[in-house]
Amino acid sequence: MSSIGTGYDLSVTTFSPDGRVFQIEYATKAVDNSGTVVGIKCKDGVVLGVEKLIPSKMLLEGSNRRIHAVHKHAGMAVAGLAADGRQIVARARSEASQYLSFYGEDIPIKELCDRVARYVHLCTLYWWLRPFGSATILGGYDRDGPQLYMIEPSGVAYRYFGAAIGKGRQAAKTAIEKLKLSEMTCREGIIAVAKIIYEVHDEAKDKAFELELSWVCDESNKQHQRVPADLLEEAKAAAKAAKDALDEDEGMDAD
Amino acid sequence: MDAPHSMGTTIIGMEYAEGVILGADSRTTTGLYVANRASDKITQLTDNVYVCRSGSAADSQVVSDYVRYFLNQHTIQIGKAASVKTAATLVRELSYQNKSFLETGLIVAGWDTHEGGSVYGVPLGGTMLRLPFATGGSGCSYLYGFLDQAWQPNMSREDAEKLVVKAIALAIARDGASGGVVRTINVNAYGVERNFYAGDQLPLFYDELAPRPTLIHF
Numbered sequence: 001m002s003s004i005g006t007g008y009d010l011s012v013t014t015f016s017p018d019g020r021v022f023q024i025e026y027a028t029k030a031v032d033n034s035g036t037v038v039g040i041k042c043k044d045g046v047v048l049g050v051e052k053l054i055p056s057k058m059l060l061e062g063s064n065r066r067i068h069a070v071h072k073h074a075g076m077a078v079a080g081l082a083a084d085g086r087q088i089v090a091r092a093r094s095e096a097s098q099y100l101s102f103y104g105e106d107i108p109i110k111e112l113c114d115r116v117a118r119y120v121h122l123c124t125l126y127w128w129l130r131p132f133g134s135a136t137i138l139g140g141y142d143r144d145g146p147q148l149y150m151i152e153p154s155g156v157a158y159r160y161f162g163a164a165i166g167k168g169r170q171a172a173k174t175a176i177e178k179l180k181l182s183e184m185t186c187r188e189g190i191i192a193v194a195k196i197i198y199e200v201h202d203e204a205k206d207k208a209f210e211l212e213l214s215w216v217c218d219e220s221n222k223q224h225q226r227v228p229a230d231l232l233e234e235a236k237a238a239a240k241a242a243k244d245a246l247d248e249d250e251g252m253d254a255d
Numbered sequence: 256m257d258a259p260h261s262m263g264t265t266i267i268g269m270e271y272a273e274g275v276i277l278g279a280d281s282r283t284t285t286g287l288y289v290a291n292r293a294s295d296k297i298t299q300l301t302d303n304v305y306v307c308r309s310g311s312a313a314d315s316q317v318v319s320d321y322v323r324y325f326l327n328q329h330t331i332q333i334g335k336a337a338s339v340k341t342a343a344t345l346v347r348e349l350s351y352q353n354k355s356f357l358e359t360g361l362i363v364a365g366w367d368t369h370e371g372g373s374v375y376g377v378p379l380g381g382t383m384l385r386l387p388f389a390t391g392g393s394g395c396s397y398l399y400g401f402l403d404q405a406w407q408p409n410m411s412r413e414d415a416e417k418l419v420v421k422a423i424a425l426a427i428a429r430d431g432a433s434g435g436v437v438r439t440i441n442v443n444a445y446g447v448e449r450n451f452y453a454g455d456q457l458p459l460f461y462d463e464l465a466p467r468p469t470l471i472h473f
Contacts, residue, residue, distance in 0.1 A: 104344030108333055143369070 013127045023131060024124055027153035030133035031080035035209065036166035036200050037066070039077065039137040041148040042189040043182055045217020046139035047227075048077040049193035051168065051201055054208040067214045067226070071096035073106055073141050075214050075224035079165045080134030080153070088136055088151075092116045109140035113149040113157050121155020135165045139214075141222040168200025175199060186217035190227055194235035198243045211236055263432020265394030265423050266296060266307035268364035269406065270387045271415035274372035274443025275364040278419035279307050280394065280427055281435035292435045301326050302447075304342040304365030305440050309392035310379070315359040318349050339365040343375035343383055351381025360391040366442045394426030394433040401425060412441060416450070424457040 008014055009022030016022060036051040050066040067077045068089045076092060078085030095115040099107035116138070124131045131153045138149045150165065151157040161181050164172035175196045184192065190213055201209055213232055216224040227235070267278040279296035282289055296308050298319045304326070308315035322345045326337050343363040350357060357379075364374040376382075376389035388406050390398050405418055416439060423437045437452040 102344070102348060103329065103341045105338060105341055111333055114332075 011127050012124055012129075012131055021124070024154045027131040027133045028135075031135045031153065031165055032167070032169070034079045034166045035066075036164060036168040036172055036197060037077045037079040037137055038164045038172050038176070038193050038196055039139055039148050039150070039160070040162045040176060040179065040181055040189055040193060041139075041146055041160070042184045042186045042217070045141060045146045045186040045189075045215055045220070046148050047186055047189040047193050047213065047215045048075060048137060048139050049197050050077050050212040051166070051197045052210045052212050053206050054210055061210065065212065067212050069224055070112070070138070071106065072223050073216060074109055074112060075139055075216060077137045077214070078134055079136070081132075082134075084132045085134040085136060088116060088120060088132060088134060091119050092138070106142065108144065109138070109142050109147045109149070110144075112140065113138055113151065117151045117155050117157035120151055120153065124153075124155060137163055137165065139216055140224070141216045146217065167202070171200040172196050186215050186219060187231070190215060190231060190235045191238050194239035195242045198239035199246065211239070263394070263430065264296060264309040264392030265398070265426035265430060265433040266309050266362055266391045267398075267419050267422055268307060268362040268374040268376070268389045269415055269419055270372045270374055271410040271412060273412065274366045274441065275374055276415045276419045276439055276441050277305050277307050277362070277364050278423050278437060278439045280423055280433040281438060282433055283312055284432055289434070294435075295438060297438055297440050299323070300342050300363070301330065301337055301365070303336050303367055303442060304339050304363065305442060306346065307362040307364070307391065308359065309361070310359035311357070314357045315361060318346060318357065318359060318361065321349060322346050336367060338367040338369055339363065339373045339375065340370070343377060346377050347381050347383035350377055354381055362389045362391050364442065366444060372443065392433065394423075394430035397426050397429045398422050416441065420452055421458055425460065427457075428460055428463065
């Protein structure tokens with residue numbers, strides 16, 4: 001769906017004759033070209049996973065993190081322009097911390113999502129600002145249980161069982177739909193997310209990537225944290241094995 | 256007539272098995288003159304949270320009004336009843352940030368689904384402390400020892416109500432700035448109930464005389 005606005009796309013404060021704001025759509029393209037980010041809500045928590053593409057061998061492993069802690073009970077995974085994403089996370093952290101100061105309780109995840117979405121949307125209303133070129137998947141656990149939200153550059157935010165953004169989102173969404181999320185625990189969920197990310201990673205187009213996984217679930221005491229190292233290795237191994245099996249099945253056509 | 260009105264006051268908030276009881280006297284004074292002998296010092300903040308006011312009548316009313324306004328918005332935004340802790344935090348925030356302008360001690364109490372009944376004392380200066388029972392106002396000095404001995408956890412509604420009424424009556428007996436009637440509010444999972452105890456329903460102590468028919472007939 002690539003169409004050029006020609007004249008109606010020069011400013012975020014201009015509508016096209018068919019009611020579109022092209023600048024926001026172009027911002028979404030920045031998200032679509034980034035590494036895949038996946039989030040799923042299992043029965044006991046939320047798992048976030050990122051295909052962090054590594055542009056250079058000189059980069060230290062574990063740097064340029066794409067999953068950020070927002071508050072004790074919530075985390076955000078970012079896709080699109082990294083600097084824009086950092087700003088959104090900073091805002092989310094500030095909202096969560098101010099809410100706690102003012103109301104004496106941890107911010108409900110729905111409320112946090114509403115506030116971040118409002119902020120993202122705000123930046124699409126003025127000609128002197130540009131829209132954020134990143135989308136974020138917010139996972140959290142509050143009194144209403146685990147919840148997963150996605151906030152797009154337009155400022156729209158929905159609640160999801162499973163969400164995917166970035167290059168491999170179509171394939172990832174198909175894979176997520178096959179999962180029985182309501183019966184899955186987060187332990188099983190991290191394996192599933194790892195497998196999906198390895199599966200959608202395009203070896204030909206992109207060279208190396210690093211898998212980032214985080215969760216917030218009963219097992220992590222309802223706190224958002226990076227998946228413990230041993231479980232991360234387990235997930236990577238399972239995902240690699242699944243990918244190799246898949247490659248074998250597809251086979252080399254030479255024989 | 257226009258001098259600042261103070262509520263000498265005795266106020267109490269108390270947890271019992273199923274919820275909380277809030278109690279207060281009804282005397283509002285300007286100096287030595289009793290401006291209102293039947294005031295209502297227990298004010299509603301939300302359906303499930305009430306506040307007892309003491310100190311400057313104006314200050315406590317304005318703080319309550321602001322908090323009611325904030326809580327109303329907050330309830331709409333989060334889509335469910337606010338917790339007692341949130342109400343108390345808002346009261347504290349106003350009290351603390353404006354401490355040089357305000358002179359009011361408040362007791363925030365109510366019932367919510369997370370903690371059941373809870374009582375928070377927010378005295379002058381803006382401390383916030385959750386307590387099983389809290390007292391405030393000029394009459395509270397006379398109640399510390401009494402309540403330390405008399406309060407038990409998990410009382411029944413009747414026992415808790417009797418205790419609150421007795422405590423306020425004791426304070427009224429000794430504190431010149433407290434008097435009038437005793438008003439109570441009971442908040443629990445099932446709702447809110449107001450009660451009113453006029454002078455003749457209050458217990459008498461030690462050397463107080465029971466009202467007798469007078470020998471003087473008109």
